[in-house]
Amino acid sequence: MSYTSNDITVLSGLEAIRYRPSMYIGSTSLDGVHHLVNEVVQNAVDEALAGAASRIRVTLGDDGSIEIADNGRGIPTEPHPDVGRPACEVVLTHVHSGGKFGGGSYDVSGGLHGVGLSCVNALSAWLEFKTWRNGRTHEQRFVRGNPENDLQDCGAAEGSGTAVRFLPDTEIFEDTQLDEARLARRLQEQAFLHPGLEVTFQSKEETTFAYDTGIVGFVEHLNQGREPLHSTIHLSGHHSDIEVEMAVQWTGAYAEDCSCYVNSIRTSQGGTHLEGMQQAVATVVNRYALAHRLLNPDAGEEIAGYDIREGMTAVLSIRMAHPEFEGQTKTVLTSDTAFTAVESVVASQLMQALEANKDMAAIIVGKAIEASRARAAARRASERARYQQASEGIDEEVYLAQFGIRSKNWHESAIWLTHEELLSTHADMTRVGEDAKVLDVCCGSGVVGAAFKDRVGRVEGLDLTPQMIAMAETRLDHVHRGNVYELPFEDNSYDMVVNREVLHLLPRPERPVSEIFRVLRPGGQFVVGQLVPYGAVDAPWFFRVVKKKQPLFFNNFTQERFRKLLTDCGFEVVEEREVLQWEDIDLWIDTHETPNLNRHEIRDLYYNAPADVRAVHPFEVAPNGAIRDCWRWVVFSAIKPEA
Amino acid sequence: MTTDINALKNLQRGQAPSLRDSQTQENLESIFSADSQAIQLFGYFAKIAKIEGFGDAARLFEDLAESQAQYTHGHLDFLRRVGEPLARRRMGETHQNILTGIAIEELDAIERLEEMARTAHAEGFPDIASWMESVSDAKRERVKSLQSELKDTRESDT
Numbered sequence: 001m002s003y004t005s006n007d008i009t010v011l012s013g014l015e016a017i018r019y020r021p022s023m024y025i026g027s028t029s030l031d032g033v034h035h036l037v038n039e040v041v042q043n044a045v046d047e048a049l050a051g052a053a054s055r056i057r058v059t060l061g062d063d064g065s066i067e068i069a070d071n072g073r074g075i076p077t078e079p080h081p082d083v084g085r086p087a088c089e090v091v092l093t094h095v096h097s098g099g100k101f102g103g104g105s106y107d108v109s110g111g112l113h114g115v116g117l118s119c120v121n122a123l124s125a126w127l128e129f130k131t132w133r134n135g136r137t138h139e140q141r142f143v144r145g146n147p148e149n150d151l152q153d154c155g156a157a158e159g160s161g162t163a164v165r166f167l168p169d170t171e172i173f174e175d176t177q178l179d180e181a182r183l184a185r186r187l188q189e190q191a192f193l194h195p196g197l198e199v200t201f202q203s204k205e206e207t208t209f210a211y212d213t214g215i216v217g218f219v220e221h222l223n224q225g226r227e228p229l230h231s232t233i234h235l236s237g238h239h240s241d242i243e244v245e246m247a248v249q250w251t252g253a254y255a256e257d258c259s260c261y262v263n264s265i266r267t268s269q270g271g272t273h274l275e276g277m278q279q280a281v282a283t284v285v286n287r288y289a290l291a292h293r294l295l296n297p298d299a300g301e302e303i304a305g306y307d308i309r310e311g312m313t314a315v316l317s318i319r320m321a322h323p324e325f326e327g328q329t330k331t332v333l334t335s336d337t338a339f340t341a342v343e344s345v346v347a348s349q350l351m352q353a354l355e356a357n358k359d360m361a362a363i364i365v366g367k368a369i370e371a372s373r374a375r376a377a378a379r380r381a382s383e384r385a386r387y388q389q390a391s392e393g394i395d396e397e398v399y400l401a402q403f404g405i406r407s408k409n410w411h412e413s414a415i416w417l418t419h420e421e422l423l424s425t426h427a428d429m430t431r432v433g434e435d436a437k438v439l440d441v442c443c444g445s446g447v448v449g450a451a452f453k454d455r456v457g458r459v460e461g462l463d464l465t466p467q468m469i470a471m472a473e474t475r476l477d478h479v480h481r482g483n484v485y486e487l488p489f490e491d492n493s494y495d496m497v498v499n500r501e502v503l504h505l506l507p508r509p510e511r512p513v514s515e516i517f518r519v520l521r522p523g524g525q526f527v528v529g530q531l532v533p534y535g536a537v538d539a540p541w542f543f544r545v546v547k548k549k550q551p552l553f554f555n556n557f558t559q560e561r562f563r564k565l566l567t568d569c570g571f572e573v574v575e576e577r578e579v580l581q582w583e584d585i586d587l588w589i590d591t592h593e594t595p596n597l598n599r600h601e602i603r604d605l606y607y608n609a610p611a612d613v614r615a616v617h618p619f620e621v622a623p624n625g626a627i628r629d630c631w632r633w634v635v636f637s638a639i640k641p642e643a
Numbered sequence: 644m645t646t647d648i649n650a651l652k653n654l655q656r657g658q659a660p661s662l663r664d665s666q667t668q669e670n671l672e673s674i675f676s677a678d679s680q681a682i683q684l685f686g687y688f689a690k691i692a693k694i695e696g697f698g699d700a701a702r703l704f705e706d707l708a709e710s711q712a713q714y715t716h717g718h719l720d721f722l723r724r725v726g727e728p729l730a731r732r733r734m735g736e737t738h739q740n741i742l743t744g745i746a747i748e749e750l751d752a753i754e755r756l757e758e759m760a761r762t763a764h765a766e767g768f769p770d771i772a773s774w775m776e777s778v779s780d781a782k783r784e785r786v787k788s789l790q791s792e793l794k795d796t797r798e799s800d801t
Binding site: 271272274275277278279282305306339507508533535536537539540542543547553554555556558561597600601604 | 690691694695696697698699769770773774776777778780781783784
C-alpha cells in the first residue's frame with residue numbers, strides 16, 4: 001500500500017481538541033465539563049492574582065449554559081500582529097495562544113497555558129464572548145469553536161472585564177449536568193485563597209463568597225464539626241522566588257485533610273509541594289519532641305510521618321513561575337524547586353511556631369505520640385487475640401479495648417449500623433412464633449434485636465462492655481453480660497438467636513456458633529447477617545481492605561464459607577437473602593482502630609483495584625478522592641434440626 | 644557454584660552446549676526468582692514511601708521495579724527454550740503458556756495454599772489462614788477463566 005504525503009491528515013488546533021478531548025481536559029465525563037468551567041474560572045482568578053480583578057461571577061443558565069464574568073483588564077481586541085485577526089479571537093481559536101507565554105502580563109498564573117479558552121470554545125456547542133476594555137464593549141459568538149461573526153463593537157463601556165458564556169457540547173460530553181455543590185466548593189475555595197476577592201455563584205439561589213481570613217479561615221471552615229486542639233498556625237515565606245503559605249490545625253479527628261494549591265490550582269493528587277510539606281512537618285515534630293525530651297532518644301524513638309498527620313487539617317498554597325505538572329489536568333505538581341521551597345519555609349517557620357507556644361507544641365506532639373502508640377496497640381491487639389486463641393482462652397481486655405471506645409457515637413461511625421433495609425431484612429426472615437424468646441448475641445447497641453421486637457415475645461441481649469449494655473438496655477427487654485465463647489445460658493433456652501457482623505472478628509468462629517446451637521431449642525432459628533465479598537475474585541482484595549481497617553478481622557467469609565461454618569456446626573441453612581448497601585468508606589475508616597498509614601493504604605487499594613475486582617465489586621471514587629463502596633450483605637436463616 | 648565437567652568436555656569437542664539441566668539454567672532460574680521477588684518488594688516499598696511523603700524514594704523504587712521487570716523478561720528469553728523457571732513446565736506459544744498457567748494456579752490453589760491454611764490454623768494464625776483461603780478461592784476462579792481462554796486459543800489454532 002502506498003503511503004504518501006496525501007495520507008497525512010493535518011488537524012487544525014481546535015479540530016485536534018474535538019478529535020481527542022481527553023488529552024486536553026482529562027475525560028469527556030462530567031469531570032470534563034467541570035474542567036471547562038474551572039478553566040475559565042481560573043482565567044478570571046489569574047486576573048485577580050495579577051491584581052486586576054476583584055469580582056468573579058458564575059451564573060448557571062436554565063439552558064445548561066455557564067457564564068463566567070470578571071472585572072479584570074479584559075482581553076485585547078486590537079489585531080494580532082502575526083495573524084491579523086483581533087487578539088481576543090486569536091485567544092479563542094488558536095491553541096497555545098494567550099498572555100501567559102510571552103511573559104510580562106502575568107507573573108504567575110494557573111490557566112492551562114493557552115489551551116484554556118480555545119479548548120473551552122472548541123468543546124462548546126456555542127460560546128458568547130464579551131470584553132469591556134478602553135471604554136468600548138466588544139462581542140463575538142462562536143459555534144463549536146468557529147466564529148459565527150466578526151468581533152462586534154457594541155458601544156460604550158464603563159470599567160473593564162471579560163464575560164464568557166458557553167454551552168458544553170453534548171456531542172462531546174456524556175453528561176453535562178453540572179454538580180452544583182462541587183462547583184460551589186471550588187468557588188468558595190478560590191474566595192478563601194484570595195482575600196478581598198468576591199466570588200458570586202448564581203444558580204437557583206445566589207451565594208457570594210468573600211473572606212478576609214485567607215487560608216486560616218479556610219482551615220477553620222474545613223474543621224467545622226471537628227474538635228480543634230489549638231488555634232490555627234499560619235506560616236508564610238519566600239524561598240528562591242517561590243511564595244509559600246500554609247495554615248494548619250490538628251483536631252481530635254482521625255482523618256488527615258490536606259488541600260494544596262499551585263497558583264490557585266488545586267492539585268488534588270499532591271506532588272512535590274505536598275511532599276516537601278509532609279517531610280518538613282515530620283522532621284520538625286520529631287526534632288521538637290527529641291529536644292524537649294518527649295521522646296526517648298536513647299531508645300531510638302521516632303514518630304512516623306503518617307502518625308503525625310493523623311487529625312491534621314492543612315491548606316498549602318504556593319505561587320511560582322512556570323510550574324511543571326504531570327499531565328494536562330494538573331493534578332500532580334512535579335517541580336523539584338517547589339519541594340525545596342516548601343520544605344525550607346515550613347520547617348523553619350513551624351519550628352518557630354512550636355517554640356513560641358510550648359503548650360500548643362505539647363498538644364501536637366502528644367497527639368502524634370498517641371497515634372503512634374495506637375498503631376502499635378492495634379497490631380498488638382490482633383497478636384494478643386491470636387495468642388489467647390491458641391491457648392483456648394478469651395481475653396476480655398482485648399475486646400474491651402476494641403469495642404469499648406467504639407461505643408461513643410457508635411452509630412455515626414458507619415452507615416451500615418443503622419441501615420433500615422438491612423435491619424428489616426433480618427427481621428423479615430423470622431420463622432418463629434409471636435411468643436418466641438429471642439437472644440441478640442454480641443448485641444452492641446441492640447439495634448438488631450430491636451428490629452425483631454414487633455414480631456416476637458421477648459428480646460434479650462448479650463454483650464461484654466458496660467457501655468454497650470447500657471446502650472442496648474434502652475432498646476431490648478433485658479441485657480446480659482457475658483461472652484459468646486461460653487454463653488451463660490442453659491441448653492435449649494431460646495427460640496431464636498440473632499446476630500450481625502461479629503463472627504468475622506472471632507478467631508475461632510465455630511465455637512460461638514456451636515454455643516448458639518446449644519442454647520437454641522430444637523427447631524429454633526438462628527438469623528445472622530454477614531458482610532461478604534461478591535465472590536472468590538474480589539475476596540483477597542476485600543480481605544486486605546477490611547484487615548487494614550480492623551486489625552481484629554480474622555475470617556474473610558465468602559458466602560459459601562459462611563454457609564459451611566453454619567452447616568459444620570449442625571445447622572440447616574434454609575434461606576439466604578442479599579442486601580446491597582452503599583457505605584461511605586472515608587467515614588468507615590475514620591476511627592481509632594484504623595491507623596493513619598492503613599487509611600492511606602485502604603484508599604490506595606480502591607484507587608488501584610485490579611480490573612477483575614472492579615468487574616465484580618461496585619465502588620465509586622469521587623473527583624476529590626472520596627470513596628463509596630457498595631457492600632454486599634448476606635443474611636442467613638438457619639434452623640437447629642429437631643432431634 | 645560448580646561447572647558441569649561434561650558440559651566443559653562438550654565445549655572442548657566443539658559441540659554446542661545444551662542449556663537443559665545445566666548449572667546456567669539453574670542460575671537463571673535462581674536469579675529470575677530473586678528479581679521477581681524484588682519487583683514485588685520494590686512496588687510495595689514505593690507505596691509506603693508515597694504515603695510517608697518521600698516522593699523521590701517512591702519514584703526510585705518504581706523505576707527499580709520497572710527495570711527489574713526487564714531483567715526477569717531477559718532471563719525468560721533464555722529459559723523459554725528449556726521450560727518455565729518454577730517447575731520447568733513447557734512454555735512458548737500462548738496455547739502452551741495457558742496450559743502451564745493452569746498447572747501453576749492449580750498447584751498453588753488446590754495443593755499448596757490449602758495445606759498452608761491448615762498449618763496456619765494449627766499454629767494459631769486464623770487471620771493468615773483466612774487470607775490463604777481467600778487467595779486459594781480466587782485462584783480457583785482464575786483457573787476457570789484460563790480454561791475458557793484455553794478453549795478460545797485451541798479454536799483459533801484449527
